[in-house]
Amino acid sequence: MTPQENGKGLVQIFTGNGKGKTTAALGTVLRATGHSLKVFIVFFMKGDYAYGEYSALAKLPNVETASFGFRKFTDPSNIKPEEKEQAKAALETARKAVLSGNYNLVVLDEVNVALSYNLIELDDVIRLIKEKPSHVELILTGRYANSRLIDMADLVTEMVKVKHPFDKGIKARKGIEY
Amino acid sequence: MTPQENGKGLVQIFTGNGKGKTTAALGTVLRATGHSLKVFIVFFMKGDYAYGEYSALAKLPNVETASFGFRKFTDPSNIKPEEKEQAKAALETARKAVLSGNYNLVVLDEVNVALSYNLIELDDVIRLIKEKPSHVELILTGRYANSRLIDMADLVTEMVKVKHPFDKGIKARKGIEY
Numbered sequence: 001m002t003p004q005e006n007g008k009g010l011v012q013i014f015t016g017n018g019k020g021k022t023t024a025a026l027g028t029v030l031r032a033t034g035h036s037l038k039v040f041i042v043f044f045m046k047g048d049y050a051y052g053e054y055s056a057l058a059k060l061p062n063v064e065t066a067s068f069g070f071r072k073f074t075d076p077s078n079i080k081p082e083e084k085e086q087a088k089a090a091l092e093t094a095r096k097a098v099l100s101g102n103y104n105l106v107v108l109d110e111v112n113v114a115l116s117y118n119l120i121e122l123d124d125v126i127r128l129i130k131e132k133p134s135h136v137e138l139i140l141t142g143r144y145a146n147s148r149l150i151d152m153a154d155l156v157t158e159m160v161k162v163k164h165p166f167d168k169g170i171k172a173r174k175g176i177e178y
Numbered sequence: 179m180t181p182q183e184n185g186k187g188l189v190q191i192f193t194g195n196g197k198g199k200t201t202a203a204l205g206t207v208l209r210a211t212g213h214s215l216k217v218f219i220v221f222f223m224k225g226d227y228a229y230g231e232y233s234a235l236a237k238l239p240n241v242e243t244a245s246f247g248f249r250k251f252t253d254p255s256n257i258k259p260e261e262k263e264q265a266k267a268a269l270e271t272a273r274k275a276v277l278s279g280n281y282n283l284v285v286l287d288e289v290n291v292a293l294s295y296n297l298i299e300l301d302d303v304i305r306l307i308k309e310k311p312s313h314v315e316l317i318l319t320g321r322y323a324n325s326r327l328i329d330m331a332d333l334v335t336e337m338v339k340v341k342h343p344f345d346k347g348i349k350a351r352k353g354i355e356y
Binding site: 055060 | 188190191192194196197198200201202203204205206207208209210211212213215231232233234235237238239282283315328331332333334335336337338339340341342343352353354
C-alpha cells in the first residue's frame with residue numbers, strides 16, 4: 001500500500017500532565033507498522049539519550065527517526081541559543097518528512113513543549129498542519145498543547161495524572177519509563 | 179538481563195474515555211523490548227480481529243500474546259455465558275503468566291472493562307496483584323477502572339477525550355486506530 005492509498009490523515013494531539021503521551025505515539029507507530037505503513041518520528045527534545053524506544057524502533061520495518069535537543073532541558077526562563085537551533089532543526093526535519101508525502105504517519109514528539117517554551121514559532125507549526133498532504137497522519141505530543149493547535153486537530157486526548165510513583169520518590173526505571 | 183534483575187515492578191492503570199489506553203500499553207511494550215525485557219500481553223476482549231498490533235507484535239522479540247473474547251461485545255445488560263468463559267480464561271492465562279515469573283511485563287488489556295461488566299471477579303484481580311512476584315510490572319487497561327484497583331496501583335493515568343473524530347462521523351482507520 002502506498003502512503004497515498006490509506007485515506008485521509010488526521011491530526012492527533014496527546015497532551016496533559018500524565019504518563020502515556022510519547023508512549024501512545026509509539027504504540028500508534030507499532031500498530032501502523034503492522035499494516036506496513038511508513039512512519040517518520042521526530043524527537044524534538046530528547047537528544048541522544050539511549051531511550052529504549054530507539055533500539056526497539058530500529059527493529060521495526062518502515063520506521064525512520066531523527067532526534068534533536070538535549071537530554072536535560074535547562075531553564076525555560078533562560079533558553080540557550082543551541083536549544084532553539086535544535087528545535088528549529090527538528091521542525092524543519094518534520095516539515096520535509098511531512099511535505100515529501102513519503103510517510104503515512106509523522107510524529108512530532110514533544111513539539112508542544114518546544115512551542116510552549118518559544119523554541120519554535122506557532123505560525124510555523126500551523127503552516128505545517130495546513131500544508132500537509134491529506135494522506136499524512138500527524139501526531140503532536142507533549143504537555144501544554146497550544147489551544148490553536150487543539151482547535152485545528154481532529155483528535156485530542158489529555159493524559160491526566162491520577163497517581164504517579166515519582167510522587168512517592170520512585171525513580172524512572174530502565175525499560176519501562178525510558 | 180533476567181526478569182528478576184530489573185528491579186521492582188509496579189502496577190500501572192490506563193483508564194478513561196479517551197484514545198491511547200491500549201496504545202500506551204503497546205508503546206510500553208515496544209520500549210520494554212528495546213531493553214530485551216520479556217513481555218506477555220493478554221487481550222481480554224478483542225477476539226481474533228486482525229488488529230494491526232498483532233502482526234506488529236509478532237515481529238517484536240520477547241513478546242507473547244494471547245487473545246480472548248469477541249470482536250463485538252454484545253449487550254452489557256445481557257451477558258452471554260461464552261463471554262464470561264472467555265474473560266475467565268483470559269484472567270487465568272494472565273495469572274499463569276504473572277505467577278510464572280518469566281516475564282518482566284504483563285499487560286491485561288481491557289481487563290477494566292471485563293471487570294465493570296462483571297465478566298470476572300474483582301477479588302480475583304486483587305489477588306493476582308497481591309500475589310505477583312515483585313519484579314513483574316503489570317499494566318491494566320480499559321475504561322471504568324475499579325476504584326479499589328486504582329487504590330492498589332502505583333501509576334494511574336486517565337486518558338480524557340478532548341476531541342474525537344468519531345464524533346464527526348469519521349470511522350476508525352486501518353493502521354491507525356486498529
